[in-house]
Amino acid sequence: xxxxIVLTLLAVISFLSSLLMGSEEDRLFYDGVRAEASxxxxxxxxxxxxxxxLSHSSNLHGNLANLYxxxxxxxxxxxxxxxxxxLEPTNKELSINLQFAYEMxxxxxxxxxxxxxxxxxxxxxxxxxxxxxxxxxxxxxxIYLFFFNPSRAVLFYxxxxxxxxxxxxxxxxxxxxxxxxxxxxEGIAILPTENEANQTKNISxxxxxxxxxxxxxxxxxxxxxxxxxxxxxxxxTHESADGKNWFLARSQDGKKxxxxxxDEFGWLIDRSKRK
Amino acid sequence: xVKNGSTLSSRSQSxxxxxxxxxxxxxxxxxxxxxxxxxxxSFQPPSITIANNSVxxxxxxxxxxNPQGSLPQIPGISxxxxxxxxxxxxFINGVPSVRLxxxxxxxxxxxxTHTIPPWTIKVGSTTLQVPGSSIKVVxxxxxxxxxxxxxxxxxxxxxxxxxxxxINPRKFLFEGETVSGLLNLFIWxxxxxxxxxxxxQKEGDAFSLTELxxxxxxxxxxxxxKTYTVFSWPTGLTAAIAGQQQIQFNTSIRVRVKSRGNSxxxxxxxxxxxxxxxxxxxxxxxSDLINIEVRELxxxxxxxxxxxxxGKFSCRxxxxxxxVSLGDPIRLVVEITGTGNFSAxxxxxxxxxxxxxxxxxxxxxxxxxxxxxxxxxxxxxxLTPLKPGLISIPVITFSYFDPAREEYFTSKxxxxxxxxxxxxxxxDPTPVQQQTETSDFAVSTTDLFQTENEPGEWFQNxxxxxxxxxxxxxxxxxxxxxxxxxxxxxxxxxxxxGRDLFRQRQSILKKQMKESITFNDASLFxxxxxxxxxxxxxxxxxxxxxxxxxxxxxxxxxxSSSNEEDTISEIEKILEISDDHEFAGTLKDPQSLExxxxxxxxxxxxIQ
Numbered sequence: 001x002x003x004x005i006v007l008t009l010l011a012v013i014s015f016l017s018s019l020l021m022g023s024e025e026d027r028l029f030y031d032g033v034r035a036e037a038s039x040x041x042x043x044x045x046x047x048x049x050x051x052x053x054l055s056h057s058s059n060l061h062g063n064l065a066n067l068y069x070x071x072x073x074x075x076x077x078x079x080x081x082x083x084x085x086x087l088e089p090t091n092k093e094l095s096i097n098l099q100f101a102y103e104m105x106x107x108x109x110x111x112x113x114x115x116x117x118x119x120x121x122x123x124x125x126x127x128x129x130x131x132x133x134x135x136x137x138x139x140x141x142x143i144y145l146f147f148f149n150p151s152r153a154v155l156f157y158x159x160x161x162x163x164x165x166x167x168x169x170x171x172x173x174x175x176x177x178x179x180x181x182x183x184x185x186e187g188i189a190i191l192p193t194e195n196e197a198n199q200t201k202n203i204s205x206x207x208x209x210x211x212x213x214x215x216x217x218x219x220x221x222x223x224x225x226x227x228x229x230x231x232x233x234x235x236x237t238h239e240s241a242d243g244k245n246w247f248l249a250r251s252q253d254g255k256k257x258x259x260x261x262x263d264e265f266g267w268l269i270d271r272s273k274r275k
Numbered sequence: 276x277v278k279n280g281s282t283l284s285s286r287s288q289s290x291x292x293x294x295x296x297x298x299x300x301x302x303x304x305x306x307x308x309x310x311x312x313x314x315x316x317s318f319q320p321p322s323i324t325i326a327n328n329s330v331x332x333x334x335x336x337x338x339x340x341n342p343q344g345s346l347p348q349i350p351g352i353s354x355x356x357x358x359x360x361x362x363x364x365x366f367i368n369g370v371p372s373v374r375l376x377x378x379x380x381x382x383x384x385x386x387x388t389h390t391i392p393p394w395t396i397k398v399g400s401t402t403l404q405v406p407g408s409s410i411k412v413v414x415x416x417x418x419x420x421x422x423x424x425x426x427x428x429x430x431x432x433x434x435x436x437x438x439x440x441x442i443n444p445r446k447f448l449f450e451g452e453t454v455s456g457l458l459n460l461f462i463w464x465x466x467x468x469x470x471x472x473x474x475x476q477k478e479g480d481a482f483s484l485t486e487l488x489x490x491x492x493x494x495x496x497x498x499x500x501k502t503y504t505v506f507s508w509p510t511g512l513t514a515a516i517a518g519q520q521q522i523q524f525n526t527s528i529r530v531r532v533k534s535r536g537n538s539x540x541x542x543x544x545x546x547x548x549x550x551x552x553x554x555x556x557x558x559x560x561x562s563d564l565i566n567i568e569v570r571e572l573x574x575x576x577x578x579x580x581x582x583x584x585x586g587k588f589s590c591r592x593x594x595x596x597x598x599v600s601l602g603d604p605i606r607l608v609v610e611i612t613g614t615g616n617f618s619a620x621x622x623x624x625x626x627x628x629x630x631x632x633x634x635x636x637x638x639x640x641x642x643x644x645x646x647x648x649x650x651x652x653x654x655x656x657x658l659t660p661l662k663p664g665l666i667s668i669p670v671i672t673f674s675y676f677d678p679a680r681e682e683y684f685t686s687k688x689x690x691x692x693x694x695x696x697x698x699x700x701x702x703d704p705t706p707v708q709q710q711t712e713t714s715d716f717a718v719s720t721t722d723l724f725q726t727e728n729e730p731g732e733w734f735q736n737x738x739x740x741x742x743x744x745x746x747x748x749x750x751x752x753x754x755x756x757x758x759x760x761x762x763x764x765x766x767x768x769x770x771x772x773g774r775d776l777f778r779q780r781q782s783i784l785k786k787q788m789k790e791s792i793t794f795n796d797a798s799l800f801x802x803x804x805x806x807x808x809x810x811x812x813x814x815x816x817x818x819x820x821x822x823x824x825x826x827x828x829x830x831x832x833x834x835s836s837s838n839e840e841d842t843i844s845e846i847e848k849i850l851e852i853s854d855d856h857e858f859a860g861t862l863k864d865p866q867s868l869e870x871x872x873x874x875x876x877x878x879x880x881x882i883q
Contacts, residue, residue, distance in 0.1 A: 029730040059727035125742035136755035147766020214583040
């Protein structure tokens with residue numbers, strides 16, 4: 001009897017703790033809404049950021065982005081609009097707000113060409129499933145034709161068609177996989193809080209990972225950047241003598257490259273929560 | 276004739292003996308029984324100069340089998356690991372003899388007498404001892420020295436045929452400093468170069484190099500007693516990492532060389548690259564490894580306004596106006612002139628204040644754009660006065676490090692007074708009516724940035740899981756996999772049982788019948804009909820060999836079961852027509868053949 005009671009108690013405790021955890025992020029969200037309504041934007045941002053450490057929702061990141069926009073911190077605003085859109089890609093209001101934030105930040109918006117729309121990172125699952133369906137359907141028909149249909153011509157033409165369609169879907173899956181893996185390394189250039197009021201309004205990509213190094217090039221707040229991979233497929237990072245982490249980044253179009261400090265950009269997908 | 280015949284027979288007899296003897300000898304050629312196994316070893320020649328090579332030879336008499344053993348290593352000589360092997364068989368005084376020779380290349384390292392001590396090898400199951408042998412290595416003689424000198428000269432000639440030279444004006448650099456250098460590619464006039472494949476590239480990450488454009492070409496330049504054509508690229512070299520650094524340049528050129536020996540034209544004329552013959556090969560040309568010391572910039576007395584400019588500069592600012600109305604922008608150009616690292620120079624800091632709102636500057640450079648080392652850097656700022664009155668344009672402080680004097684210097688721009696007139700009050704010219712009309716079409720800002728009061732659905736990650744990370748996706752793959760395995764297995768079993776063969780034959784016979792209707796070939800039609808009846812009726816009643824059934828046997832089979840009399844008689848009739856046609860050749864019109872085809876199909880369906 002005893003182990004059963006212990007197990008039941010553990011289950012109840014874990015259920016209650018999960019409920020409590022759930023209510024914590026809700027509580028922080030509502031605190032944020034109240035603070036925003038009373039006009040205390042800094043306090044509202046603080047509450048929303050606390051909630052974002054626990055969990056994510058499109059409304060949370062949307063609200064956070066709106067607050068940053070009001071504070072004219074367009075880099076942060078673009079970062080959180082992008083996060084909100086990752087959680088709710090079909091939300092048109094968020095898309096319009098993001099476009100507006102890009103305009104205000106004078107930052108070029110994300111490319112919307114053929115490759116970035118049909119093979120975008122969020123299409124990866126679709127292409128995966130389609131690839132699997134084409135493969136298995138073709139394979140089953142192939143076996144049927146091979147064993148049950150005496151006509152070899154039909155089998156030949158079907159095999160050609162199967163390989164062709166399989167190749168197309170395989171290519172699309174591969175391409176969207178590249179976009180998907182780039183998303184995991186994508187960041188948005190932001191001005192560190194202490195520099196928000198500064199004159200330059202640009203984020204430096206330095207020649208070498210060091211504060212005193214001259215800038216190779218600069219990025220505008222809100223511009224996307226991709227962190228480079230090293231030889232072992234790991235993110236290229238460097239810890240400077242003052243304990244700051246630096247990352248080797250390049251702009252989305254690949255034309256600008258240099259080292260960037262960890263507080264000068266925000267990850268679209270938090271590294272600590274990746275699986 | 277008889278004599279001749281006896282001669283022929285004796286000749287053929289002797290040939291037969293030789294063949295018999297060789298055939299007896301051949302199986303035992305590996306090892307001849309009776310011949311004693313022994314080993315000899317020697318150096319050939321036993322005395323050499325230090326510049327020459329010798330051969331260490333081991334001869335195994337009585338076997339041609341590969342021996343096993345490890346050759347001892349001697350400090351004063353190096354012995355090659357890949358010996359040349361030679362097998363021979365001979366008759367010595369009518370006794371067959373075989374032997375195996377192994378030759379190892381020997382290269383001397385030291386002068387003196389070097390001895391390989393006795394060592395053991397294993398031939399088959401027999402262990403043999405290789406006797407010791409010595410080689411004497413003497414000092415190089417005059418001939419060796421001449422040969423060596425010739426080789427060195429040849430190497431020197433080759434390295435002097437084409438090379439890269441970097442002319443660096445300074446012995447050491449400071450971190451971040453840019454110097455203007457010259458890259459010279461020397462190509463000997465006697466080297467048949469067809470083209471330069473690419474401009475020189477640097478090796479090493481401690482420096483950055485400006486883009487190399489079209490080179491300048493100079494002919495008839497003399498160096499090392501040779502005449503060269505020199506291609507020069509002016510370039511800017513920037514030191515990036517402090518410390519003792521090395522840099523090297525390389526490029527590749529296309530040269531014409533002699534054709535290989537398998538050319539169909541044996542004449543030297545056709546192989547001579549100077550006459551446009553021969554083949555092209557890529558040749559890599561390198562510079563010497565250049566050591567450059569890169570020093571760190573001094574931290575002492577570094578001004579706060581220093582932002583990385585290294586060189587010698589002067590600075591001034593030029594406003595485009597000294598009187599404006601409030602709200603009208605003025606353009607302020609900051610001009611930095613001199614020599615230094617223009618490519619890495621950031622804009623001087625000019626912050627907004629209570630008097631001016633200042634935008635980010637625009638950059639432009641006038642001067643040598645290849646090296647970016649000497650010229651004029653212009654920063655253009657847009658200043659918008661924020662209050663009326665007599666105000667001053669901010670003074671710009673620009674600091675740089677002079678590498679020649681190894682000191683920091685700070686220069687300031689002049690103070691420019693600016694009169695700002697109050698101007699007229701701005702009135703919105705747009706009529707109120709028009710505003711209300713257009714407001715319907717504009718994006719309402721109140722709709723944008725509206726706070727959501729509910730958190731919505733919570734997620735642990737910003738990004739949803741992809742299909743390949745989902746267990747459901749991979750689990751679902753098992754369904755078609757099992758289906759494919761099942762279908763494949765069923766198809767294979769079916770193929771094994773022969774049902775597939777029956778269907779194939781049935782399909783072929785049907786096709787033949789249809790073709791014979793099309794071409795009005797009654798003979799083929801009835802032959803195919805009879806075959807089809809045999810196949811289908813025989814298979815239906817599980818006859819082991821349906822194609823062997825006669826018409827009578829088919830009728831008997833049909834009668835043995837509960838078939839209708841009409842069906843049996845109809846089939847019997849068709850079989851009879853088929854047999855008749857086979858012998859009498861009765862002609863049928865295509866329409867009747869087609870009807871008959873349909874009739875046969877119906878009849879075969881009725882068989883029970």
